[in-house]
Amino acid sequence: MAEGESFSDVLRHYPQVFPTLYPTLVAVGEMTGKLDVCCQQLATQQEQQLQLQKKVKQALRYPGFVLGVSVTVSIIMLIWVLPEFTSLYEAFETPLPPLTQRVLALADVVAHHALLLLTLPVSIVLGYPVCRARSIALRRQEERFLLKIPLLGTLMRGETLSYLFTLLALTQRAGLTLPA
Template sequence: MASPILWQWQVIAPDGQYHRGVLLAASHKQASARLAEQGHHILALRRHPRPGRQYRHIRHRITFLRQLATLLQAGVSLDEGLSLLGNQHPLPAWQALLAGLRAGINQGQTFSVALAATGLFPPLVLALITTGELTGQLERCCQQLAQQQAQQHSLQQQVVKALRYPLFVLAVALLVSAAMVGLVLPQFAAIYQTFNAPLPALTRGVLGLADIASQWGLTALLLCGLLATGVPFARRRYPVLLRVEQHLLLRLPLVSALIIDQRMTMIFTTLALTQHVGVSLLDGLTAAGSALPAPLWRECITRLQAQISAGETLSRAMEESPLFPALAVQMVATGEASGALDTMLAHLAEEFSQQAYARATALSATLEPVMMIVMGGIIGTLVVAMYLPLFQLGEILH
């Protein structure tokens, strides 16, 4: 589904009154058609100058679900709750989105169908909202979804935080090294050319690197830019590259365990939540697969579904996959045997979540000193190479 665009409109309503507002639509034609369907005479329709492109961020969904659950628990109707949330939301895009939800519901759509039409909510949210509508527990499902989405976002932030500082240190080291090689070393090279003596091997090597950088530096930067723009495009165009990337990441010593724990957390949190509210296991797996970012893991979920449809138990299907740890297989088998699968899935989600947090912290603690050593080694080598001939200057003059 195309990403919706925020439009500003001014109309004359069928009762002759002037109105203005915002709406989300994929195109100008679609926006015009929606206004015309309501009998409005369009005076102006243009793109919003400040659409707030971050409106698709998960934190806005979390806030919306949590606030809607609170209003529903307080006895506020769904239509009134959407109106209250839309009127007070700071982002025009969300004001339009919530107004669109209200319009869909007033036209006879169910809440889950109206949510699906926005293209903003993942299948897990849609599945649980549908279940909440069928069971009359919409507020409970919204609250549990808010908790699940918040936990998922928190785990992602923890992983990003663990990698942010080491990568920043590495970037600083590379920038300082590039500045020394491109700006400082040429000045020292001009001085060293006046010496009537051979330079140390380390200095000659670094000066040779500076010459290469001066000749090919711009080309290297252009290639890096092309790679930075081309690799994401290639990953989207050719899913096989994503599979290769995932296989390579699963072979890295520190990163593989963190990736597995993070994926297990997403899978078991989704399954525990869907089982708790009465969604079937196959539908729960569909929701879990849609939440996974890499085709390698989605294909794994698809194989689980096929095996379960053929009569296998979940634990047996997981046992045949190399991606699931033995602990997960054993605990799921115990839950199936005891009839408490939803409880065991919740325990697994909590266990892998704690492991992921611990591994992210350990990864950060491991990478930080390594990056400092790398930065110190690079810069130290350049400094020694630059000043080593000066230390020998006395011997050269004698």
Template structure:
């Protein structure tokens, strides 16, 4: 089933102009859907936008709307129909359509998700199964949506911080390349055939300038190819993932932010599982990547450090150790480990996990704000330093000549 996106305009029963976006298999089906809504004088225009995977925010909004509809006592099938009608992402619309078809064949919601669970994690599918069994599907969907909202909010904060430095670094690279391609050659012509007597740093800049002029497009294609290759290898290479983790952890501030983010996300997720009545071992297993039926091996996904920590926890728990003893310092700081022990001894492990998440969330927010304030002056120094070094390298021979004259 190939779905298409249409922009539509029409007039409703009150003679008011309406417009929007609609996903349908064909123009005829789209027109019929709009007629069923009571619209007239319909104008349709197909949008040739490519089918893209829905982002975290779109999935989160879908789950939140489903929770609201279920809480309002709207039946599950009708709730999915309403979501389907308002969904403007082709892949997400197709997913909802397949879920609806499977539910109509007699499968439960959790069984349909198990067959079409590409946009939900194993953890979320298990929570929905528990919600169905306990009659609290609306509550569980709402909790999943809230958990996703917190994750999306944190992700957006990090993206906001990293977007500015990436733009600045990109501009710095472009300016440096322009200087090497257009400005440095003019100095090279001025120095003529005496380049062998120039200072070493000036000779390096002239060599880089000559290299960029002759092989600019080859270098650009090579850099893009290396980036694509690294992204692909990150899905399967354990060594490359470990190198990435090591680089991030050794980066000042950023390593601490990633560690706190990992701890907060894990504690919130595990709290949600335990609160819904999922056993500890099963809850921990839900954080691990699962092998699809069509895959020959498990694809590396998620946080490798977290996966290794959870595997270690499961190993020690199966050997009879308590959860608070099985956790490692790589994930839980000593203070958090002590809080876990108190929560486990008092039978309030789920609530203690939430308390740990909220406590370390405050530290995480402070670190993120601090990093955002530090990056701007630091990046200005980087830009000024790159341009200054090039100018220094070009004028260095002139300075040397001035010192010889004196």
């Protein structure tokens, strides 16, 4: 720690470790003489947030697994199973229904461009976070898009309101009250 600097100023030197909220609330605690209360509240809030994140990850684990298995099975069906049926259908020498023709055409595209179709999603998954971290405009567009999704938008608004109310409660308990 540097000499002559307050604890909150030192925390500001490490934004990759301490979110913006931490130095601000520590500064409030320093000003009001309730630094111990502030630090205890921050620790409690962080524990609660980690518990909530853990519960959400556990809740999403099974649907993610089911989605992954279903996509894998669909790709296997398109690459190996449906092409076998193509030769069978050609032996009948009758016109196929349009939906069946489209599914067989999709299977043909997937079979011939499997490498591209696999590398494209992987590169998007790996490249998007880098682009997102560098572009504020991209993050804002993403947030606008996500807020328009019915259930997800409601959850995101609720999370933001919860964060705001938690912040207000923490600052009030630390001794900084809002004027009436």
